[in-house]
Amino acid sequence: QVQLQESGPGLVKPSETLSLTCAVSGYSISSGYYWGWIRQPPGKGLEWIGSIYHSGSTYYNPSLKSRLTISVDTSKNQFSLNLSSLTAADTAVYYCARPPLGYSSSWFSPWDYWGQGTLVTVSS
Amino acid sequence: QSALTQPASVSGSPGQSITISCTGTGSDVGGFNFVSWYQQHPGKAPKLMIYDVSNRPSGDSNRFSGSKSGNRASLTISGLQAEDEADYYCSSYTSSSILVFGGGTKLTVL
Numbered sequence: 001q002v003q004l005q006e007s008g009p010g011l012v013k014p015s016e017t018l019s020l021t022c023a024v025s026g027y028s029i030s031s032g033y034y035w036g037w038i039r040q041p042p043g044k045g046l047e048w049i050g051s052i053y054h055s056g057s058t059y060y061n062p063s064l065k066s067r068l069t070i071s072v073d074t075s076k077n078q079f080s081l082n083l084s085s086l087t088a089a090d091t092a093v094y095y096c097a098r099p100p101l102g103y104s105s106s107w108f109s110p111w112d113y114w115g116q117g118t119l120v121t122v123s124s
Numbered sequence: 125q126s127a128l129t130q131p132a133s134v135s136g137s138p139g140q141s142i143t144i145s146c147t148g149t150g151s152d153v154g155g156f157n158f159v160s161w162y163q164q165h166p167g168k169a170p171k172l173m174i175y176d177v178s179n180r181p182s183g184d185s186n187r188f189s190g191s192k193s194g195n196r197a198s199l200t201i202s203g204l205q206a207e208d209e210a211d212y213y214c215s216s217y218t219s220s221s222i223l224v225f226g227g228g229t230k231l232t233v234l
Contacts, residue, residue, distance in 0.1 A: 038170075045127065045213060045225055045226070045227050045228045046162070046170065046213050046215070046225040046228075047225065048215070048222070048223035048224070048225065051223075059221065061222060061223075062220070062222065095169055095170075100172065100175065100181050100182075101182075103175075108158060108217040108223050110158075110160040110172055110175035110176070110215075111160075111162075111170070111172060112172045112175075112181055114169035114170060114171075115169065116169055117169055
């Protein structure tokens with residue numbers, strides 16, 4: 001059974017960089033699929049952050065691209081997100097996700113397997 | 125890129141059918157068959173209900189169905205049940221190479 005688990009700091013100061021990791025179990029990242037990050041500010045809707053393939057190919061939301069880096073570590077079966085120059089607007093629950101079993105490898109895949117999410121608060 | 129437009133809320137009684145709309149443009153909903161729908165209960169991660177306009181993930185309830193006409197996609201829930209009360213989000217691929225979500229619809233089961 002595929003499981004995803006986000007980890008990282010719950011509180012980050014403004015202007016600093018957020019680093020989150022998504023550990024994957026039950027499936028090898030190297031086997032395929034684009035893997036995604038999605039976030040949700042408290043009480044608000046969902047926002048796609050970006051997607052990464054096991055080869056390292058990435059697609060980013062243009063609104064975040066200048067501050068965003070997504071990377072993959074196949075040896076640890078995990079992928080990561082770095083978001084710099086944080087402001088209060090980046091306060092959100094951050095989710096990692098994977099497409100449905102058998103779905104084609106496209107960065108704009110629907111997301112069928114989700115982590116539980118991790119709340120990140122940007123505050124001094 | 126603006127979010128797709130969804131009604132803020134819809135409601136229905138148990139056993140009834142309801143439809144949630146998701147309106148975009150020819151650059152997103154109308155231009156591609158990559159519309160998905162997610163259900164989200166409070167404090168939980170979203171759950172994929174429909175993808176590629178009308179496909180259901182394996183094992184999911186057939187009470188949920190999706191369709192599209194022009195720039196508007198729709199999610200229909202038949203035989204409404206109390207457990208269907210949740211927030212629902214649509215999403216679509218766009219010609220700007222972005223995945224965009226709707227603002228969400230709160231479904232209340234009366």
